[in-house]
Each structure stands twice: as C-alpha cells, then as structure tokens.
Amino acid sequence: MKQKLIDAVLAVLAHLWLIFMVSIVLIPMLWMIMAAFTKGDALTGVPLWPDMSKFSWEHFDYVFNYSAMENAAMSDYWAAFLRTLTIAVVNLFGVVIFAVITGYTFARLRFKGKKNLLLLMMVLQMFPSFMGMLALYLLYRQFGMTNNPALLALIYTAGSIPYNTFLVRGFMRNIPKSLDESASIDGATPLQTLTKILFPLIVPIIGFIAVGAFMAPWLDYMLQSRFLREPTIATWLFNLVAGGNSAYKPLDFMAGALIIAIPIMIVQFFMQKYMVYGLTSGAEKG
Amino acid sequence: MKKKPFLSRIKAFFQDLKNNPDALTSAILSGVLMGLGQLRNKQKSKAGLFFGVFLLIVVVELLTGGYIYAFDEMSRYPALPTDTFTQINFLRDYGGLFVKGIWGLITLGQIPIMVTYRGNVTVTYNKVLTWLSADNSMTLLGNGLIALVLVSIVIAIWVFNIRDAYVTRKHQKHGEPVESGKQYFKRIWNEMFPYVILIPTLIMVLFFILIPFLFSFLLAFTNYTYRNNNLSNIVKWVGFENFTKIIVEPGWAGIFGNVVLWTVLFAISASVTCYILGMIQALIIESKYVKFKKFFRTILIVPWAVPSMVSLMVFRQAFQQDGLINKVLFQTNTMDDMVRFLTSIGLMGAPETIISWLTVFANANLTKAVIIMVNLWMGAPYFMMLITGVLTTLPKDLYEAASIDGANKWQSFSRITLPLILRATLPAIVMTFTFNFNNFGAIYFMTGGGPAIPTDLVPQSMLVTKGVPGATDILISWIYKLSFTADSQVFNMAAVYSILIFVFIGAISVFNLSRAKTLWEDD
Numbered sequence: 001m002k003q004k005l006i007d008a009v010l011a012v013l014a015h016l017w018l019i020f021m022v023s024i025v026l027i028p029m030l031w032m033i034m035a036a037f038t039k040g041d042a043l044t045g046v047p048l049w050p051d052m053s054k055f056s057w058e059h060f061d062y063v064f065n066y067s068a069m070e071n072a073a074m075s076d077y078w079a080a081f082l083r084t085l086t087i088a089v090v091n092l093f094g095v096v097i098f099a100v101i102t103g104y105t106f107a108r109l110r111f112k113g114k115k116n117l118l119l120l121m122m123v124l125q126m127f128p129s130f131m132g133m134l135a136l137y138l139l140y141r142q143f144g145m146t147n148n149p150a151l152l153a154l155i156y157t158a159g160s161i162p163y164n165t166f167l168v169r170g171f172m173r174n175i176p177k178s179l180d181e182s183a184s185i186d187g188a189t190p191l192q193t194l195t196k197i198l199f200p201l202i203v204p205i206i207g208f209i210a211v212g213a214f215m216a217p218w219l220d221y222m223l224q225s226r227f228l229r230e231p232t233i234a235t236w237l238f239n240l241v242a243g244g245n246s247a248y249k250p251l252d253f254m255a256g257a258l259i260i261a262i263p264i265m266i267v268q269f270f271m272q273k274y275m276v277y278g279l280t281s282g283a284e285k286g
Numbered sequence: 287m288k289k290k291p292f293l294s295r296i297k298a299f300f301q302d303l304k305n306n307p308d309a310l311t312s313a314i315l316s317g318v319l320m321g322l323g324q325l326r327n328k329q330k331s332k333a334g335l336f337f338g339v340f341l342l343i344v345v346v347e348l349l350t351g352g353y354i355y356a357f358d359e360m361s362r363y364p365a366l367p368t369d370t371f372t373q374i375n376f377l378r379d380y381g382g383l384f385v386k387g388i389w390g391l392i393t394l395g396q397i398p399i400m401v402t403y404r405g406n407v408t409v410t411y412n413k414v415l416t417w418l419s420a421d422n423s424m425t426l427l428g429n430g431l432i433a434l435v436l437v438s439i440v441i442a443i444w445v446f447n448i449r450d451a452y453v454t455r456k457h458q459k460h461g462e463p464v465e466s467g468k469q470y471f472k473r474i475w476n477e478m479f480p481y482v483i484l485i486p487t488l489i490m491v492l493f494f495i496l497i498p499f500l501f502s503f504l505l506a507f508t509n510y511t512y513r514n515n516n517l518s519n520i521v522k523w524v525g526f527e528n529f530t531k532i533i534v535e536p537g538w539a540g541i542f543g544n545v546v547l548w549t550v551l552f553a554i555s556a557s558v559t560c561y562i563l564g565m566i567q568a569l570i571i572e573s574k575y576v577k578f579k580k581f582f583r584t585i586l587i588v589p590w591a592v593p594s595m596v597s598l599m600v601f602r603q604a605f606q607q608d609g610l611i612n613k614v615l616f617q618t619n620t621m622d623d624m625v626r627f628l629t630s631i632g633l634m635g636a637p638e639t640i641i642s643w644l645t646v647f648a649n650a651n652l653t654k655a656v657i658i659m660v661n662l663w664m665g666a667p668y669f670m671m672l673i674t675g676v677l678t679t680l681p682k683d684l685y686e687a688a689s690i691d692g693a694n695k696w697q698s699f700s701r702i703t704l705p706l707i708l709r710a711t712l713p714a715i716v717m718t719f720t721f722n723f724n725n726f727g728a729i730y731f732m733t734g735g736g737p738a739i740p741t742d743l744v745p746q747s748m749l750v751t752k753g754v755p756g757a758t759d760i761l762i763s764w765i766y767k768l769s770f771t772a773d774s775q776v777f778n779m780a781a782v783y784s785i786l787i788f789v790f791i792g793a794i795s796v797f798n799l800s801r802a803k804t805l806w807e808d809d
Contacts (some may be wrong), residue, residue, distance in 0.1 A: 126791065142425055
C-alpha cells in the first residue's frame with residue numbers, strides 16, 4: 001500500500017518535470033514562429049499569445065522578394081541560398097570521392113608506410129580548423145581566390161577527409177575480404193573490385209557521408225564570413241541581427257531562420273539513428 | 287621482434303659500410319649526382335629514372351627563376367651607391383622556385399616598397415623587372431613553405447637513391463640475385479598503385495591542412511600585425527618574443543589569464559551541465575513511472591535537431607531588453623523579484639528596472655550564466671540520446687544478481703548503472719569538452735564576445751588594437767577578433783594563442799587516441 005503511494009507520487013513528479021522540460025524546449029521555438037508572423041519590425045511587438053490582429057506575412061515577403069539592388073535577378077535570400085547550395089554540392093561530391101578512394105586504400109590495399117599515414121590522418125583530425133583558417137585566408141587573398149563559393153568548398157572538403165576516411169575504412173573492414181579475393185582471382189583489377197563489388201555494399205555509409213557533407217556548409221558562419229564578400233545563408237542571417245541600427249531586423253531574421261531551419265531539422269530527425277552511429281563509431285568502433 | 291638498441295645499430299651500420307667499400311663508392315657517386323651510382327652498377331634504366339628526377343628539379347628551378355636574364359641585367363642595372371640597398375641580392379632577384387623559396391623563408395624579404403634599388407624605385411609589382419617588385423613577406427612565407435615541402439620530398443628521393451645504389455652493389459658483389467631494371471619497374475608499378483590513388487588526397491591534405499597549419503605556426507614567431515599589412519614594412523622573425531609577451535607583459539598577461547580562466551570554466555561547466563541534465567532526462571524517461579515515453583523523447587530531442595546557429599541567435603533575441611524573457615517577467619509581475627534575486631546572488635551588478643542580460647559589463651556574470659543555460663538547452667538532448675542508448679544495452683542479469691544479493695535501488699544504480707554509463711560515454715564527454723573549448727558559435731552568436739570591457743579597465747598596452755576581448759570572449763572567439771578586426775589585426779598574437787590551444791587540445795586528443803587504438807592500427 002505504502003509502496004503504491006510512493007510510486008504514484010513519483011509518477012506524478014516525473015511527469016510534472018517532463019512537462020516542465022517540454023515547455024522549456026518548446027516556448028522559445030513557438031516564440032520564434034510567432035515572431036516570424038508578427039507585423040512590424042520590433043521585438044516589442046511580438047505578443048505572448050497568438051493574436052490575429054498582429055498577424056502578417058510581411059517578413060516572408062521580405063525574405064523571398066527583397067533585394068538591396070534594383071533589377072536584381074533574384075532576391076538577396078535566394079542569391080545567398082544559391083551560393084550556399086554551390087558550396088554544399090561541390091563539397092558533397094568532393095567528400096564522397098575522396099573518402100571512398102582513401103577509405104578503400106586504407107581498408108584493403110597493403111603498402112609500405114600505411115600505418116604511419118593512418119596515424120598522420122588521425123593526427124590531422126585533431127588540428128583545429130581555425131588554425132589553418134588565417135593562413136588559408138591570406139593565401140586565398142593572395143591568389144584572388146576569395147569570393148568564390150566553389151573554391152571555398154575545397155576547404156570544407158579537405159578538412160573532412162581524415163574523419164570520413166576513418167568512417168569508410170571502418171565500414172569496409174566489416175565486409176569480408178574473401179569477396180575481393182575471389183574477384184581478383186577472376187581477374188578484376190583493384191579499381192574494378194572497388195567500383196563493381198565494394199561500392200554497392202558501402203552505399204549506406206556513402207549516404208551518411210554525403211548527407212553530412214551536404215549539410216555542413218549551411219549555417220556555418222566563420223569560413224564564409226571571411227572568404228566570401230557576398231552573403232551566404234549564414235552571413236545573411238547573421239547580418240540581420242548583428243548589424244547596426246538600420247540593418248537590425250530581428251523579425252525578418254526569424255522568418256529567414258525558420259525557412260532554413262525546418263528542412264535541416266527534418267533531415268536531422270531522419271538521420272538521427274545514423275548520426276549517433278557516426279558520432280560513436282569515430283571513437284569506438286574500428 | 288625486439289629492436290636492437292640505437293647505439294649498436296649505428297655501430298652495425300658503420301661496420302657494414304667498412305665491409306663494402308665498393309658499394310660505398312656507388313652510394314657516394316649517387317650522392318654526388320642522382321643516378322650516377324646506378325649507372326656504375328650497370329642499371330641503365332634505373333639510372334635514367336633517377337637522373338630524370340634530378341633533371342626535372344634543375345629545369346623547374348631554372349625556368350621559374352630569372353637566371354637567363356641575370357647576366358644581361360646585372361650590367362644594365364647595377365646597384366648604385368646612392369640606392370637604399372647598395373648590394374645586388376642575387377638569390378632574391380633571380381632565384382627560382384626552390385632557391386628563392388628557401389631564401390624567402392629564411393629572410394621573409396628585405397626590400398620594401400618605394401625605396402631605391404639598382405637605380406630604380408620599387409613598386410608593388412613589375413612584370414618585366416620582377417626584382418623591382420617589393421617583397422611581400424606573406425607570399426614569401428607561403429612560397430617558402432611550398433618549396434620546403436618539395437625540397438623535403440626531393441631529399442627523401444635522393445636518400446632512397448643513395449640507399450638503392452649501395453644495396454644493389456652489395457648484392458651484386460656477393461653474387462646475390464639482383465632485380466633487373468625491368469623486373470624492378472614492374473614490381474614498383476604494382477606496389478605504386480596505392481600511392482598513386484592516394485596522391486590527390488595527399489595533395490589536398492598538404493595544401494589545405496598541413497601547409498596552412500605550418501603557416502599559422504610560423505606566424506607566431508614573426509612581428510606580423512596590421513602595421514605591416516602593406517608592403518612598406520617587411521615582416522621579421524622575432525623568435526619567442528610573442529610567447530614571452532603573453533606571460534611577461536602585464537597587459538597581455540592579465541587579459542590572457544582572464545580569457546583562459548573563462549574558457550576553461552565555460553568548457554567544463556557547459557559539458558558537465560549538459561551531461562548531468564541529459565542523464566537525468568534519460569533516466570526519468572526510461573523509468574517505469576513514465577507513460578508516453580516516445581512522445582517525451584521525441585519532443586525533448588528537438589533542440590538537438592535545430593541548427594545551433596539558429597537557436598543561439600533566437601536566444602540572443604529572446605534575451606534582448608525587449609525580448610521574450612523580459613516580457614514574460616513583466617507579464618507575470620516577477621521582474622522586481624527577479625532583479626532582487628539576481629542582484630543578491632551577485633549576478634547583477636546593480637538593480638535596474640529592466641534586466642540587460644547580454645549587454646552591460648556590470649552584468650557580465652549574468653551573461654556568462656545565460657550562455658551556459660542556453661548551451662544546456664542545446665546540448666543536453668545529445669547526451670539524453672546517447673545515454674538512452676546505453677541504458678537499453680545494460681545487462682539485465684546484473685541487476686537480478688544484485689537484488690538477490692540484497693542491493694537496494696540506490697546501490698544498484700550507483701554501483702552498476704552509473705559506472706557502466708560513464709564508461710560507455712567517456713569518449714563522448716572528452717569530445718564534448720574539446721568541442722566546447724573551441725565553441726566559437728556559442729559565444730560569437732550569442733554575445734559577440736560582449737559586453738565590452740570599459741576602456742579604463744583595459745591595460746594601456748592593449749588599447750593599440752581594437753581586438754580587445756569582451757567579457758565573455760573565449761580563446762577562439764578572441765583569436766577571431768585578433769585576426770579579423772578591420773585595420774587592427776594582430777596576426778602574430780592570434781597565432782600564438784592558436785598554438786597554445788592546439789597543444790592543450792592535442793594533449794587531450796592523444797589521451798582519447800590511445801584509447802581508440804583500433805582506429806589507426808592495421809589488422
């Protein structure tokens with residue numbers, strides 16, 4: 001009897017706590033959504049409860065239609081979107097190609113110095129990316145390579161080679177080697193073995209890497225703010241709330257952020273299972 | 287296999303040299319000129335290959351340098367006694383990729399813009415008389431590093447070439463079977479395949495990771511700041527001056543100490559709070575008392591899925607004076623209580639009618655607390671997910687055995703559950719700590735490093751640069767300021783701090799690395 005009472009109290013407390021946490025999680029997001037649909041330009045105008053008299057689409061209109069220059073081919077937001085998309089697509093192909101080839105080499109081929117190269121890759125993974133950033137910036141400026149999204153993508157690609165190499169290598173090592181061996185007995189070259197036999201089997205990890213590579217440049221601020229003069233999604237958003245008085249447009253920011261955050265969140269949820277795999281496999285699995 | 291001690295290996299090496307004077311001759315010949323030893327060993331194709339490499343280097347050096355113009359120009363443009371630089375610097379004026387590269391790396395340039403040199407005034411860039419272009423230290427440093435890498439590769443090939451000449455001759459002398467050139471090439475071709483397909487990767491890694499890293503590393507030993515951002519001041523090597531500066535000079539040392547203290551405090555508290563809350567959430571949701579587990583789990587994971595830049599900047603808005611938080615406090619009539627509470631626990635410097643969460647220096651501690659809370663909102667779901675995963679893998683029989691032995695719930699939690707969770711999540715904790723140590727976004731997007739420190743509290747020696755850290759700047763966001771504040775970049779100090787971070791993070795990573803041996807060990 002007493003045990004039952006304690007259980008009941010604990011159950012109520014646990015639910016109360018969880019409801020409290022749920023509201024803490026949801027309130028800022030609901031506020032953000034509400035702000036995106038509020039009339040005017042000031043945060044003060046955002047109501048705490050939904051208020052239809054303050055409802056407006058104007059911030060979405062700003063996002064999709066506003067451009068600072070007259071006669072621009074598209075709105076600033078879409079131009080920024082296209083720039084970011086360029087980085088994402090170039091990075092996606094770069095990362096997949098490099099990770100598959102390098103991962104395959106380290107998983108399957110035997111050669112001198114392999115262990116040292118692997119160790120080098122491991123050490124490279126530790127290099128904080130910002131350390132090279134200043135140097136890359138000076139070098140890019142020197143060779144007039146700034147303000148080019150495709151060239152910026154190379155930095156993203158190179159930086160993620162070591163980590164993704166380990167992912168592909170780890171995945172490939174779980175595929176029995178007898179497959180390659182029988183292929184090479186049948187006269188296949190290493191390249192044929194990779195493309196015809198192994199590639200179909202590693203599609204899951206390639207998908208994981210590809211999604212990761214495609215997602216990386218969205219809302220990554222530091223590199224893009226320095227290497228590109230024209231705004232990307234990240235710098236465009238940042239300038240809306242960090243800019244000076246006339247550039248400070250918090251409600252337009254909410255609308256722009258909402259548009260970009262929703263697809264990213266959907267992908268994140270979809271990839272949830274695999275993300276955790278990726279995060280832990282880097283440290284634990286072989 | 288146990289390796290012999292170093293000294294006896296050296297001894298054996300010299301003994302071997304003594305015993306094979308003929309092979310040594312071949313080796314020395316190869317040392318004088320690549321491929322010469324192979325020629326003596328009667329391996330023509332191999333000799334040709336090595337000599338080809340040598341020739342390639344010489345041709346590249348000659349073509350990239352101005353050697354062919356040197357003779358003509360030296361007489362036409364002599365150095366005059368009235369010039370600023372009265373000597374002709376041959377290496378600078380006519381050196382090619384390798385020679386000028388190494389020269390630049392050593393000197394970082396000597397001749398600035400708008401001075402007289404060889405009877406002319408130096409300019410930014412002269413296409414015909416390239417030596418009239420003023421030295422750009424950063425270009426020289428970059429080219430020098432590339433040259434250094436190439437030279438190291440050449441030296442490696444050369445050493446290989448010498449060793450090959452020696453070993454082949456030795457085998458020939460002793461009548462052991464020696465590979466013919468043809469066999470050799472066939473074997474090399476097959477063995478080379480892995481290296482050939484790694485070449486693109488290595489180039490990427492070399493040019494986008496290693497060389498930039500070395501470049502930043504070397505900047506720490508120069509005097510490169512906004513003052514010599516133009517060509518009129520040549521950058522100089524200054525040794526360890528910058529490193530002593532951050533410890534010895536009171537201005538830099540004091541500020542640096544504050545920033546490091548806050549960085550460490552932030553990294554620790556941000557990681558620990560996220561971990562603890564994540565664990566509590568996981569334990570509560572997975573406990574038998576909770577219904578709708580899936581619903582709660584799904585909602586509570588949401589912050590993890592929101593891009594962190596968006597959540598941080600939304601919170602930045604929510605904590606504005608007219609943002610969500612203050613509004614809620616007003617609506618619920620708790621603003622005065624909140625102000626009194628925050629002042630009494632010392633987070634607010636002085637009572638105000640409306641709370642400035644992020645922008646007032648007197649409330650710096652409050653701002654720091656807000657940053658940690660927001661980080662908690664974003665970071666706890668990850669650990670909740672991770673620990674929920676661990677909880678499902680816990681062995682049931684352990685608990686049964688424990689309860690048979692008479693352990694109560696607390697004991698079975700603290701003796702079984704907790705240690706198992708900790709062990710499984712330790713790498714993730716360490717990774718989170720290193721991540722937070724460099725969590726640029728959490729600071730930069732929330733506060734931009736602010737509130738700014740009032741100028742009378744900033745040491746005089748720091749005021750020369752606008753890159754003064756704000757009250758909530760951590761090392762990395764300060765480095766960003768030092769590197770990129772317009773017209774007041776202090777690149778060399780930024781590089782010094784980068785190195786310090788690298789050493790610190792590197793040490794932690796090595797610890798993690800030694801745990802994850804399977805990753806880089808071969809089967």
